[in-house]
Amino acid sequence: MQTRTAVSEFLGTLLLVFFAVGAAVLCVEYIGTVGIALAFGFVLLALAYALGPISGCHLNPAVTLGMLTARRIDVRTAVTYWIAQFLGGIAGAALLFLLAKQVPGLKTSGKFGSNGYGSRSDVHINLGGAFLAEIVLTFLLVFVVLAVTHKVAVVGFDGLPIGISLAVIHLVGIPLTGTSVNPARSLGPALFAGGAALSQLWLFIVAPLVGGLLAALAHRLTHPSMRGGEATAEATAEV
Structure with missing residues (x-):
């Protein structure tokens, strides 16, 4: 079962990066901006139904950290998910890079769907503003995921608010930082963009993780009915 969930997270993150970041790079x-935001939301919505029953369809280290903090998964599962997500993000970006190279005149260095602040932001947001934005944007995503899922898996209509929230997050975040809210989504494109994208990458790894952690702590206050021990037992049975 551990292999199935790892493959699910790897494949899901690969597809999220290829199609959603691909919308920004190619289209x-x-x-x-609206189309890119909808691409992220719709891809995550579709993958939530396709992969949610297998791994929970985290596809995002910040979501996995939120699930770990909420005691819905154990440390071993979280580490497995993180490895699969980062590898999937890199693989998705590599596949997108290969496709982009087939388009004459398309520039792949410098931006390539990566995130940034300062001169690399459409509105030239500074470092502090970018850090705050990524925390708040990620907070919304992880809080919604924790609130609408009762265990680990996405079932029923759980995927709908998750996909909608990611689309809204991108509508706000694209002009600010290009919207990360997902360290795995940021790592892959940055590796192929190079230069300033890599030097600024740390922010788009750290800030989303902080946002995910804060969302999990807030969820404990707003949804106290799910006891830690019960959640852990349910998550173990699910995974």
Whole structure:
């Protein structure tokens, strides 16, 4: 079962990066910011139903950290998910890079769907503003995931608010930082963009993890009915 969940997280993160970041890299002049935001939301929504019953469809180290803090998964599962997510993000970016190289005149260095602040932000947000934005944006995503899921898996209509929230997050976040809220999504494109994308990458790993942790702590206060021990037992049975 551990292998199935790891493969699910790897494949899901790969597809999220390839299609959603791909919308930004390949199609921005045709679909604009709104189209990119919807691409992220719709891809996550579809994957939530496809992979949610297997691994919970985290596809995001910040979500996994939130689940770990909420005691729905154990440390071993969290580490397995993190490894699969980062590898999936890199693989998805590599596949996207290969496709982008087949498009004459398309520039892949510098930006390539990566995140940034200062001169790399559409509104030139500073470092502190970018850090705050990523914390708050990630907080919303992880809080919604924890609130609408009772165990680990995404079932029923759970995927709908998760996908909608990610789309809204991107509508707000794209002009600010390009929207990370997902360290695995940020790592892959940054590796292929190089330069400043790599030097600023630390923020888009640290800030989303802080946001995910704060969301899990807030969820404990707003949804106290799920006891830690019960959640751990249910998560273990699910995984």
